[in-house]
Amino acid sequence: MTITTPNNSFNATLQDLIEYPANGINSTVLLKDNNSQYSLFCLAAGTNIDEHTSTRNAVITVIEGSGNLNLEGKDIALTPGVFIFMPANAPHAVQAKENLAFTLALSEHLPAKKGVSQKTIDIVKSTAPVIKQHGKTITTRMYEIMFDTHPEVKSQFDMAAQANGTQHAKLATAVYSYATHIDDLESLKAMVDKIAHRHVATHVLPEQYPIVGECLLKAIKDVLGDAATEEVMTAWAEAYQALAGVFINREQQIYQNAS
Numbered sequence: 098m099t100i101t102t103p104n105n106s107f108n109a110t111l112q113d114l115i116e117y118p119a120n121g122i123n124s125t126v127l128l129k130d131n132n133s134q135y136s137l138f139c140l141a142a143g144t145n146i147d148e149h150t151s152t153r154n155a156v157i158t159v160i161e162g163s164g165n166l167n168l169e170g171k172d173i174a175l176t177p178g179v180f181i182f183m184p185a186n187a188p189h190a191v192q193a194k195e196n197l198a199f200t201l202a203l204s205e206h207l208p209a210k211k212g213v214s215q216k217t218i219d220i221v222k223s224t225a226p227v228i229k230q231h232g233k234t235i236t237t238r239m240y241e242i243m244f245d246t247h248p249e250v251k252s253q254f255d256m257a258a259q260a261n262g263t264q265h266a267k268l269a270t271a272v273y274s275y276a277t278h279i280d281d282l283e284s285l286k287a288m289v290d291k292i293a294h295r296h297v298a299t300h301v302l303p304e305q306y307p308i309v310g311e312c313l314l315k316a317i318k319d320v321l322g323d324a325a326t327e328e329v330m331t332a333w334a335e336a337y338q339a340l341a342g343v344f345i346n347r348e349q350q351i352y353q354n355a356s
């Protein structure tokens with residue numbers, strides 16, 4: 098539920114909007130425009146939000162209750178009035194000790210990091226033949242991991258295309274094309290455009306990219322086994338992030354033009 102859009106002025110006393118669920122999280126978008134988003138989060142005592150990252154800068158301001166935020170491995174006590182800035186991509190996890198309410202402000206989507214290092218280009222290109230050879234096995238494994246760990250994304254997918262493997266093959270082709278053209282993204286423009294339109298049609302959001310990234314990297318590691326050295330995995334992590342940035346930007350343009 099969104100309380101308002103930027104067309105209307107709005108003021109509220111946050112304490113009056115706080116509503117705790119019996120278990121888990123109650124989140125309300127207070128204000129959203131094309132760039133930023135402000136939400137109120139109410140966590141029932143004992144709720145945990147597992148470690149994750151965001152592609153946007155974020156600010157948490159605690160209103161009431163108590164808990165813990167682990168930000169990049171450091172514990173920060175959450176008590177009323179605590180204000181925390183979390184840069185994009187910083188891993189974080191939340192634990193509510195008592196009922197806990199805070200606001201979360203998300204910044205604009207940050208521009209994609211321009212390019213990846215030459216070392217990453219070389220390593221990713223060197224893995225292209227194995228990615229081609231094992232492409233469908235990797236993407237099949239990636240969907241298996243994703244639907245298992247994030248079942249909520251299932252509703253966005255055409256499960257018939259999943260069952261007959263069409264989607265696995267399309268993703269495998271896209272990943273292989275990227276591996277071979279990582280230093281020539283211009284030549285992937287038509288492919289990116291087609292996928293981005295499909296993503297917008299299925300309501301893919303920027304914050305879902307880290308989920309796919311994590312599952313794809315795990316799948317590459319599972320399938321390549323010993324060939325997935327730390328160096329290879331670091332290169333693919335950097336490469337995926339750059340590709341995600343390309344999609345997020347293109348999709349933001351499509352979402353904005355459509356609205």
Ligand code: HEM
Binds near residue numbers: 250264267268272
């Ligand atoms: C860099 C990362 C990604 C790549 C390379 C990628 C690739 C693709 C490709 C090749 C397609 C098929 C497009 C077509 O039908 O022509 C597709 C569709 C789709 N992707 Fe992605 N994708 C990525 C990230 C994501 C993310 C983050 C999500 C969010 C959950 C997502 C969800 C979907 C959905 C729902 C479809 C439509 C599937 C269907 O019709 O059943 N993708 N993607």
